[in-house]
Amino acid sequence: LNAAPERAPRQRVRFLPNPAPRGGGAVELVAASVPVLADHPLVRGPRFRKLKIGAGHRLDVKASGVFVLGIGHGNKLLSDLYNCHLTKVYTVGGLFGKATDDFSDTGNLIEKTTFDHITREKLERILAVIQGTNQKALLMYSNIDMKTQEAYELAVKGLLRPMGKSPPIITAIRCLQFALPEFQLEIHCLHETQQYLRKVVHEIGLELKSSAVCTQVRRTRDGVFTVDDALPRTQWNLQSIQEAIRNCQLKVETELEKTLA
């Protein structure tokens, strides 16, 4: 980063004495714009010695996916993005038939159950119920008086969202793949932790009169940042990072304006 071409040094207007053509006498002052000596690279040293990097929403050790970072002045945007309370999308993989203590497949086994009575239809019914109860929680925690006309209008447009602290809420959930004993869900949620998603998988197993563990949690979208914008491990170099920042800048600005206006 320090090898990149540097900013031009600041210019300052100084009044320099102009050597008078006739020696002696009044010294005239001429205004000239000269570079400030304090900005000289040899005086100042390398531009960047430390970089401040802030992290967006937390991601577990066992989970994977999009992770938003802010660099330098971007850290201020991070807190604004947090206050926007945008939804995150996860792809959660599960396995029927086992129950463990930490709800994932690497924990201590507690119980094994049969699962051949489970059909895709039953799973979708349970998912519809989860969505319905979370829809209610969404309206309740959005802290708007239900009796007003604006509450009705926001509810119609679907913009009613908790804009403060709230327990985890799932706004949408659907089944992507179903092949006994494995299944995959897509979950849109707010204010959640990955362990909460694993707990949801465990509870789905209990509702279906069996048990389930979570095998995979992958975040595919965090607010405006999707998997396409995210840089994989092979691309963690300066050019890609700068390009990615430039691409996302516009999106972030429009989103912040829209929500915090």
Add this chain to the structure above:
Amino acid sequence: RGFCVPAGPPSTRQLREADEAAPVFQYAGKAAGRKDRVFVWGFSYSGALGIPSFVKPDAGWKKPRRIQPTPYRLETEDKISSAACGYGFTLLASNTRDITKVWGMGLNKDSQLGFQRSRRDQTKGYEYVLEPSPIPLPLEKPQQTRVLQVSCGRAHSLVLTDSEGVFTMGNNSYGQCGRKVVEDEIYSGSHLIHQLKEFDSRVVQVVCGQDHSLFRTKKGSVYACGWGADGQTGLGHYNITSVPTKLHGDIAGVNIIQVSSYGDCCLAVSDEGDVFGWGNSEYLQLASVTETTQVNVPRHLPFRIGKVKEAACGGTGNIVLTEEGNVFVWGYGILGKGPNLIETAEPEMIPPSLFGWSDFSPDTRVAHVRCGLSQFAALTNRGELFVWGKNLRGCLGTGRMEDQYFPWRVTVPGEVVDVACGVDHMVSMVRSFT
């Protein structure tokens, strides 16, 4: 000396062996079916919820529960196929061929639940029935006839059977039971259950208004009897009728597929999707065709909202469901479009996004609509129940006591198949998920 080996972290092989050795539990077999349940909620002091411990608690220190704000399971032995809520009482009916087909609970001051013999005094009957008690119907073939539907009004009830016509019981001061009005008749503790059989064809739907009764026959004609001061009998006059008489007016010759009423206004839907209304119009229910406040002849309501599939009438507001799955409301009161919409004469649509429709689930639509006196209920095809309206004594089932100005989902542990709305309580028939 090498006999003991310290235990380290379990190796993969040990883990796999432990995993395979673990016992497998079976909670539900492959043929486990879905169970049918009944949930009730609302005002309980009249006994209409059918749970005696709400009114008379089983322990001395417990207090009676006046209102049940969230759905509570009512244990029944048989599968209930039809339910109806009246003004402080409930009727449950099952499709079986057993001898007891109908149960009733709640107010019985006008014998609207038949004669319930009191255990303390064998000559008198109970005035409040706290538990679902069987109603003895005078059937000719009790082990063959099936009860199709029940309906309840303010103080009378109708039971529809498949081969023996309609049975009516309860208050008859306006002829709503279909028999001649007897002056100074004492209705409480009465054994009289009247049977109605003279219609042009088999009766397929019975509906009770507040003090009148409507019968719809297979041929598509509508009969009415009872109080007519608001024109709700639709027979062209404002007097009471004590014999079911056929309606004419705009519905003469039209094949009606559904009739609905709960207060003093009535709606009928034809097979072509047209809506006809008659009765009370003080709350702008029929103001789209007439300025008078009482309409005593069925009039066609020229709404351009599409083909109507189902209609429901409340005390002051009406609701219809079209073929596309859109819900329209009009009338007076809390109509479901926020606190600003109090009254309208033309139908207004409620946006489907309030019923769970979104980009993720575009095929969620409303399947049925029902009306209580000042509440509305809508059932979606996913088995979710949405309610809105005046929350009289907790009848909406939301868990809160405030009025609800837009559709709100009721949390019921199961897929709601049907719901019956009353004045201050509701009954729902639910199938469990797995």
